[in-house]
Every structure is written in structure tokens, then in C-alpha cells.
Amino acid sequence: MRLQSITLTNFRQFEGVQTFDLTSDAIRPVSLLFGANGAGKTTFLNAFTWALHGAMSEDVEQQERMVSDSVWRALPIGQSVEVAVELRFDHEGRDYRLLRQASVHKQSDHQTRPSPELQLWMTAADGSSEVVRAPQETVYSILPRGVSRFFFFNGERIENLVKRGAYAEVQQDIKVLLDLEQVERALAHLPKVDRKLTAELKKHGGDKATEIQEAIDALRERETTDRDQLKLLEGDLAALTEERDAVLDVLRQHNETRPIQERRDAVARDLEDAKAALATAQAERQHLIATRGFLAFTESLGDTTQAMAESLYEKGKLPSPLKREFVDKLLKNGACICGTPLTEHSEPWLHVKDWRQKAGLQAVETAWQQLSGQIGPLATARVDLRESLSSLMTRINAQRDRVDRLIEEQSELDGKLRDSRREDVQALESKRIDLDTQLGIKQQRIGSVRSELDRLGRDIEQKTKERRTAEVTDELAAKARARSDLVQSVKKALEEILAIREEDMRRRLDAELKTVFRSITHQNHVPSLNRGFELTLHKDVDGVQLQVPKSTGENQILSLSFVAAVSKLAREIRKERRAEGEAPPDAGIYPIVMDAAFGSLDQDYQQAVSRALAQMAPQLVVLVSKSQGLGRVVTELMPYVSHLGVIETHTTAAGDVADDIEIEGVAHPYIRPASTDHSELKVIK
Amino acid sequence: MTDDGRTEKQVLEELGDEERALLKRVLEIERAKLHLSAYDATDDLLAAVKEIIP
Numbered sequence: 001m002r003l004q005s006i007t008l009t010n011f012r013q014f015e016g017v018q019t020f021d022l023t024s025d026a027i028r029p030v031s032l033l034f035g036a037n038g039a040g041k042t043t044f045l046n047a048f049t050w051a052l053h054g055a056m057s058e059d060v061e062q063q064e065r066m067v068s069d070s071v072w073r074a075l076p077i078g079q080s081v082e083v084a085v086e087l088r089f090d091h092e093g094r095d096y097r098l099l100r101q102a103s104v105h106k107q108s109d110h111q112t113r114p115s116p117e118l119q120l121w122m123t124a125a126d127g128s129s130e131v132v133r134a135p136q137e138t139v140y141s142i143l144p145r146g147v148s149r150f151f152f153f154n155g156e157r158i159e160n161l162v163k164r165g166a167y168a169e170v171q172q173d174i175k176v177l178l179d180l181e182q183v184e185r186a187l188a189h190l191p192k193v194d195r196k197l198t199a200e201l202k203k204h205g206g207d208k209a210t211e212i213q214e215a216i217d218a219l220r221e222r223e224t225t226d227r228d229q230l231k232l233l234e235g236d237l238a239a240l241t242e243e244r245d246a247v248l249d250v251l252r253q254h255n256e257t258r259p260i261q262e263r264r265d266a267v268a269r270d271l272e273d274a275k276a277a278l279a280t281a282q283a284e285r286q287h288l289i290a291t292r293g294f295l296a297f298t299e300s301l302g303d304t305t306q307a308m309a310e311s312l313y314e315k316g317k318l319p320s321p322l323k324r325e326f327v328d329k330l331l332k333n334g335a336c337i338c339g340t341p342l343t344e345h346s347e348p349w350l351h352v353k354d355w356r357q358k359a360g361l362q363a364v365e366t367a368w369q370q371l372s373g374q375i376g377p378l379a380t381a382r383v384d385l386r387e388s389l390s391s392l393m394t395r396i397n398a399q400r401d402r403v404d405r406l407i408e409e410q411s412e413l414d415g416k417l418r419d420s421r422r423e424d425v426q427a428l429e430s431k432r433i434d435l436d437t438q439l440g441i442k443q444q445r446i447g448s449v450r451s452e453l454d455r456l457g458r459d460i461e462q463k464t465k466e467r468r469t470a471e472v473t474d475e476l477a478a479k480a481r482a483r484s485d486l487v488q489s490v491k492k493a494l495e496e497i498l499a500i501r502e503e504d505m506r507r508r509l510d511a512e513l514k515t516v517f518r519s520i521t522h523q524n525h526v527p528s529l530n531r532g533f534e535l536t537l538h539k540d541v542d543g544v545q546l547q548v549p550k551s552t553g554e555n556q557i558l559s560l561s562f563v564a565a566v567s568k569l570a571r572e573i574r575k576e577r578r579a580e581g582e583a584p585p586d587a588g589i590y591p592i593v594m595d596a597a598f599g600s601l602d603q604d605y606q607q608a609v610s611r612a613l614a615q616m617a618p619q620l621v622v623l624v625s626k627s628q629g630l631g632r633v634v635t636e637l638m639p640y641v642s643h644l645g646v647i648e649t650h651t652t653a654a655g656d657v658a659d660d661i662e663i664e665g666v667a668h669p670y671i672r673p674a675s676t677d678h679s680e681l682k683v684i685k
Numbered sequence: 686m687t688d689d690g691r692t693e694k695q696v697l698e699e700l701g702d703e704e705r706a707l708l709k710r711v712l713e714i715e716r717a718k719l720h721l722s723a724y725d726a727t728d729d730l731l732a733a734v735k736e737i738i739p
Contacts, residue, residue: 134721141719182715185726190711192727193734483734489700490708496696580712 001142002619003591004088008047009101011085013040013679015068020681021643022591024619028642031621032634033681034661035647036671040679041623042154044647045595049152051085051100053145054116054136057154064113067104070676072111080105083114091142092584095123096132098139143590146173150563151617155556155596171533177570177588178505179580183498190491191220197484204477209470216463223456230449237442244435247428257417257425264413271406278399285392288385295378295385302375309368327356464488505569506533512565513558516616520557520608527558535562553601560609564616567592571618591619596628603632610636623647626661626670634663644684650674703737710737 003022008014022031035041046056056063065072066083075081084101102114120135132138143151150173175181198217202210251261330352334342342349417429468485472478510529517527525537525548535558539548567590574587601609610633613620620640624633644663649671651657661670668684697705710733718724 137721140722176719182712182719185715185719186711186730189715189726189730192725193730196727196731197734479738483738486703486707486738487734489704490711493696493700493704493708494711496691497693500691500693500696580709580716 001089001091001590002586003593003621004090004095006044006047006051006088007084007086008044008681009082009084009086010068010071011047011050011083012043012066012068013677014043014047014681015071015676015678018681020645020683022619022621024642026618028640029617029619030614030637030640031643031645032637032641033621033623033645033647034626034663034670035623035679036649036659037625039647039649041595041625041647043679044623044681045152045154045593047085048087048593049148050116051087051098052139052143053148054100054118055145059154059157065111066102066114067111068678070678072106073109075106077106077108083116090586092587093125096142097121097123098135141176144173144176147177150174150566150592151590152593153563153595155560155594174505174566174570177566177590178501178573180498180501180505182580183494183501187491187494187498190487190494194484194487194491197480197487200480201472201477201484204474205470205472205481206474206477209467209472209477209481212463212467212470216460216467219456219460219463223453223460226449226453226456230446230453233442233446233449237439237446240435240439240442244432244439247432247435251417251425251428251432254425254428256420256422257428260413260416264410264417267406267410267413271403271410274399274402274406278396278403281392281395281399285389285396288388288392292381292385292388295382298378298382302378306372306375309372324356327352331356505573506531508569508572509562509565512568513561516561516564516612517557520561520605520612521554522604522608523554525554527561553605556601557605557609560612560616563592564612567617589618591621592617593621593623595623596625607632607636613637614640630661630663638664641685646670646682646684648672648680648682650676650678650680652677707733707737 002024005019005021005023007017007019009017020031020033024031033041033044035044042057042060046060050056067075067081071081080103082101082103084099087096087098089096089098097120099119100116101119102116104111104114118135118139120132120138121129122132122138123129175184195217198213202213205213248261248265251257252265254261330336331342331349336342336348336352340348342352414429414433417425418433420426420429464485467481472481506529513527513529513535517525523539525539527535527537529535537548537554537558570588570590572588574583606628613622614637622637646661646668648669651671651674653673657671657673658669659671660667662668663684668682697708700708711730714726714729714733718726
């Protein structure tokens with residue numbers, strides 16, 4: 001989606017018809033609009049979301065007053081006036097004209113909330129044009145409502161994106177952007193296709209195939225019930241977690257409990273670390289015992305083996321050190337080493353030949369040499385094992401002590417809150433305990449439903465294999481079976497593709513987030529997006545990753561980094577070779593429209609953010625006030641600006657209110673006295 | 686890529702011709718109707734299966 005222009009008609013401060021061109025290219029992707037406080041920057045931002053989704057953000061006050069005040073006042077009672085926003089944009093090779101428009105009838109001086117109609121026209125690359133019959137649904141498919149918050153936002157409130165609890169929604173919202181939605185929908189629809197096919201199999205398939213199919217159907221029914229239950233349980237778990245966290249937040253803010261709760265938070269983090277360290281040490285011990293544990297039982301083995309071998313030598317039961325090959329050579333050469341000729345069947349010959357029977361083979365001797373060579377190092381290896389085990393046990397005991405100590409401290413802190421003299425604190429703590437208990441129960445149930453689902457999955461797979469080989473004489477039934485097998489294979493592949501895409505998406509978002517965040521911040525903090533799609537901030541202290549609390553400024557930078565990462569990934573993913581085949585060249589492109597882009601960031605951050613912004617999205621509309629946007633911001637952004645404008649404030653305020661804005665050495669009207677309060681979109685370049 | 690290093694390309698390569706054709710068709714059908722939340726693709730998907738195994 002690339003914006004081309006926006007036209008406002010009597011839309012709040014913007015009276016009459018006003019248009020702003022937004023076309024841009026890869027070299028100059030930025031449109032920069034200045035406006036004083038109250039000029040209508042937030043209104044301008046909300047004009048996009050109102051046009052696209054029919055809604056404005058919650059911070060827009062008096063949302064029923066859509067028609068410009070001066071126009072409404074001048075309108076006689078009984079007459080109607082138009083309020084509208086027209087948006088022109090292109091998306092995946094097609095041009096769109098979107099018009100959200102309402103005719104507001106005046107019955108009194110007070111405006112009532114209008115009921116706008118949405119119309120959408122589409123022009124394809126070949127020039128053919130048509131009215132889109134499901135306009136809102138089409139807009140949602142281009143830019144889902146939940147996703148619009150990543151692309152149309154207020155910089156001062158952007159940190160809400162990374163607040164706790166927001167990420168489950170975020171994960172859902174970006175599925176469409178990152179090509180996951182159609183896979184999920186296919187996975188929801190394919191079982192229905194399969195049911196239709198297997199109904200035919202049951203009808204014509206004969207006793208055996210029908211029996212197997214009925215068993216599969218029964219298993220699938222249980223699978224569906226379990227999946228539904230799992231979804232409910234996960235929803236309950238999320239709600240309970242949120243409720244528990246809210247209670248903890250109250251405890252953190254309460255004057256009386258703040259120090260205790262803060263200590264309890266620290267103890268909880270340490271306890272988690274200690275448990276992880278204990279588990280690591282235990283796993284190392286397990287590995288050591290599994291691979292080298294046998295050495296502990298070899299203490300007497302070496303000595304016994306040595307003694308046994310020597311005794312066997314003495315008894316002549318083990319071959320002597322004399323080699324049979326050596327005796328053979330003497331017999332062949334016909335001379336002993338003492339010089340005695342060894343004539344066949346002579347006494348010396350018979351004597352030497354007799355030795356041949358006692359002599360050992362070279363191979364046996366070598367094996368024995370090797371074995372006796374290993375008896376010595378066994379003792380050293382045993383000492384090593386003892387030392388390694390002892391050091392591991394020291395570690396394990398130390399971590400166990402640490403866990404015990406932290407649990408004791410945690411219990412002590414819990415007790416302080418539970419037995420507090422203040423009833424409100426007691427009530428909060430009992431609620432926390434109750435919620436934690438409920439959370440534990442839910443987690444257990446989730447675990448058991450998951451293992452039941454695993455078992456059902458294996459049973460279904462087994463039965464499907466049986467079905468494949470069951471005798472089917474009817475041609476229709478055989479065809480139904482082949483089709484059902486095909487659907488099953490595709491469903492399985494799609495499940496794997498979904499898992500691959502989800503994990504790939506998280507990893508790449510995480511990597512991109514780290515890169516953008518690093519380019520903006522001067523703090524040694526590293527963000528990560530974990531498997532639960534939660535965004536956390538860490539710092540490295542002597543090799544240990546410690547979680548750090550996020551300040552408002554950091555939350556804003558994190559959110560911006562996340563938006564940049566989503567924007568980049570949406571573009572990249574569509575360019576890759578995927579199961580859907582080739583995507584249009586501009587697929588995955590979305591503009592970013594941001595009001596108060598630099599929020600309350602300090603000067604250094606403003607500069608870094610401006611630099612990052614220009615590379616953040618393929619198209620960017622930035623709305624700023626003089627104080628936010630002049631200086632470093634203009635210097636950084638100006639080389640990338642294709643359209644520069646001012647939302648000129650016209651005010652009825654008394655006194656010397658006129659003000660100018662100086663951009664690149666030229667003064668432009670910024671605030672002007674007027675007979676009505678309104679704003680005008682002025683193009684500078 | 687998942688933890689076991691599997692990629693989407695590998696999954697596609699391991700499929701037979703019929704499976705790959707159906708998978709592509711299923712995603713095309715679903716993607717084309719993403720904007721219609723009330724759309725149930727079952728019949729269209731069934732037709733696609735019957736095209737591949739007539």
C-alpha cells in the first residue's frame with residue numbers, strides 16, 4: 001500500500017475541500033508536515049484511520065463533532081452538509097480510490113455522530129476500473145484494522161505498543177502482514193473438506209474401511225473438543241495472568257507494600273536464575289554419570305585382570321610371549337637361534353616344533369598389550385571422575401542452598417504482606433495467592449490436554465495408515481480414500497509451514513528489532529522478542545543477562561524499532577520463494593504516518609530517531625510541531641523529503657498571535673489571526 | 686526455519702506433485718478471499734481436490 005493523496009472535506013478543523021499530495025519514491029520517501037499545537041496534526045493522522053476503518057483514536061476528543069465548526073454554524077437548521085475523507089493509494093499493482101463520506105443533517109446546534117458510507121473503486125494495471133463490492137472487507141485485507149496501529153500512530157503514545165499484555169494482540173495482528181493468515185484459514189477449512197470426502201468412503205468403502213474411518217472420525221471429534229478446550233484454558237490463563245499482574249502492580253505502587261513487593265520481584269528473578277543454574281548443574285552431572293560413571297566400578301578390576309593374566313601365564317593357559325610367527329620362521333629357515341640345524345623330524349626340530357604349540361599369535365599378543373596398557377590410565381580417569389563429580393556436587397549443593405534460601409526469603413516476604421496490619425494489603429495478597437493457585441491449576445490442565453492431543457494425533461496417524469492398506473473394492477470409495485490421503489498430507493505440510501513461518505517471523509523480528517534499537521539508543525540495553533511474543537529489555541553485566549525496567553523514552557524507541565522491524569519484514573517475506581508462488585513487486589509495502597514522531601525524546605534521541613526514520617519504511621508521513629521538528633530533525637530528514645507542508649493555524653484568539661516558521665531560510669505562515677478557527681494545508685514543496 | 690532446521694522449501698520439496706499442486710491451490714484460494722471473513726472455502730477446496738484427482 002502506497003499513499004498517493006488525501007483530500008479532506010469539512011473534516012473537523014479542515015473546512016472546505018483540502019488536498020495534500022503524498023506520492024513519493026524510494027529516494028525521497030518522506031512527506032513532512034509542520035503544525036502548531038491544536039493545528040490539526042492528530043486530526044490529519046486520524047483522517048487516515050477514519051477513512052480506512054471508520055474509527056479515530058481514543059485521544060481525539062468530541063468525536064461526534066466531525067464537521068468543521070464554522071461550516072456547521074453557518075449551516076441553516078434543516079439542511080445537510082458533507083463530511084468526507086478521500087484517500088488515493090496503490091496496492092499490489094492496482095490503484096484505489098477510497099471515499100468515506102457522510103451527509104450530516106442539522107437539527108440543532110449540536111452535532112450528532114455521523115454514519116458514513118464507504119465506497120471503494122479499483123483500477124487494475126490494464127486500465128480496467130470497477131467498484132469494489134465489499135469495500136470494508138477489502139480494506140481490511142489490505143490493511144487489517146489491528147495492524148493499522150503499527151503504521152498510523154502518535155509518537156507520544158506509541159509506547160503502548162510494548163506494554164505488557166499488548167503482545168498477544170500484536171502477534172495476532174501481524175499474521176496477515178507476514179503471510180500467516182491464509183495458512184491458518186486453510187488449516188481451519190481442510191478438515192471440513194476431509195469430512196466430506198470420508199463420508200463418501202464410509203458410504204461405499206466396505207466394512208473394514210468404514211470401521212477404520214469411523215474410528216478416525218471419533219478420534220477427530222475428541223481432538224476438536226480438546227482443541228476448543230485448550231483454547232478456552234489458554235484464554236483463562238492469559239486473563240488470570242493479567243489479573244495477577246495487575247494485583248502485583250498495585251502492590252508495587254502502594255506506599256506500604258512497594259519495598260516488600262520490589263524485594264519480592266528481585267527474589268523471584270533470583271529464584272528463577274537459581275533454579276535454572278541448579279537444573280544445568282544436575283544435567284551436567286547426569287551427562288557425566290551416563291558417559292563416565294562406569295569408571296567408579298573399575299577400582300579392583302585393573303588389579304584383578306593383571307593378576308589373573310599373570311596367573312594364567314604361569315599356568316601356561318595364556319599363550320607365552322613367544323610368537324608363533326617367530327617359531328615358524330626358525331622351522332622354515334632350518335636353523336635355531338643357537339645355531340643348531342633344524343632338520344625335519346630331528347630331535348631339535350621336534351623340540352622347537354613343540355614350542356610352536358605353546359607360542360601365541362601376534363594378534364592375541366597385541367590385544368593383550370593394549371588391554372594391559374589401558375589398566376594404568378583407568379586409575380587416573382577414576383580420579384578425574386571423582387574430582388569432576390565432587391565439583392559438580394559442590395555446585396549443585398550451592399544452588400540448592402541458594403534456592404532454599406530464596407524460597408525462605410520469599411515465604412518471609414509473602415508472610416509480611418499476608419499478615420499486614422492493613423486490611424487492603426491483606427486483601428490484595430490473598431487475591432494474589434488465590435490467583436496464583438488458580439494459575440497453577442490451569443497450567444496443569446493445559447499440560448494434560450496437550451498430552452492428550454499428542455496421543456490423539458498419534459492414534460489418528462496410525463489409523464490413517466491402516467486405512468491406506470485396508471481392502472476397498474468400490475472405485476468411488478478408493479477415489480475418496482486417495483483424495484482424503486491427499487488432503488491429509490497437504491494439511492500436515494501446512495501445519496509444518498505455519499510452525500516454520502511463525503518461528504521464522506519471531507526470529508527475524510527479534511534480530512531486526514535489535515539492529516534498529518542499537519542504531520538509536522546509546523544505552524547498553526538489548527531488546528528481545530521471546531517465544532511468548534513478549535518484548536523485554538536486558539543488559540549484560542559481566543556476562544549475565546539482567547532484565548532492566550523500560551523507561552517511557554526507551555519504550556518509545558522500542559516501539560519504533562518494532563514498527564520498523566515489522567515494516568521491513570513484511571516487505572522481505574513477500575519477496576521470498578514461498579508456497580503461494582510469486583508475489584507482486586510491491587507486496588508487503590506499507591506507509592508509516594506518525595504524529596509527534598519524537599514524542600518527549602531528548603535531542604540526541606531525536607536526531608538518532610530521525611536518521612532511523614528515513615530508512616524505516618518505504619513511505620513516511622511525519623507530522624511535527626516547530627519545537628519537535630526544527631533543528632536536528634529537519635537536518636536529518638530534509639534530504640529524504642519529497643513533500644513539505646504546513647498545517648496553517650487560523651485562529652480567532654485575540655492579541656498578537658501571528659507566527660511564522662522558518663524552513664531552509666524561508667519564513668512561512670504558521671499561525672494567523674482569522675474570523676473563524678480553522679486550519680489550512682499549505683504546500684511548501 | 687524451526688529449531689530442527691527445517692525450512693519451508695524442504696517441506697515443499699518432500700511433497701509429491703499432486704500434494705504440491707493442491708497446497709499451492711489451497712493457499713491461492715484462501716489468499717484471494719482473505720478479505721471476506723464470512724467466506725467458507727470448503728466447496729472451493731473440495732473442487733480443487735477433485736481437479737487434481739479427477
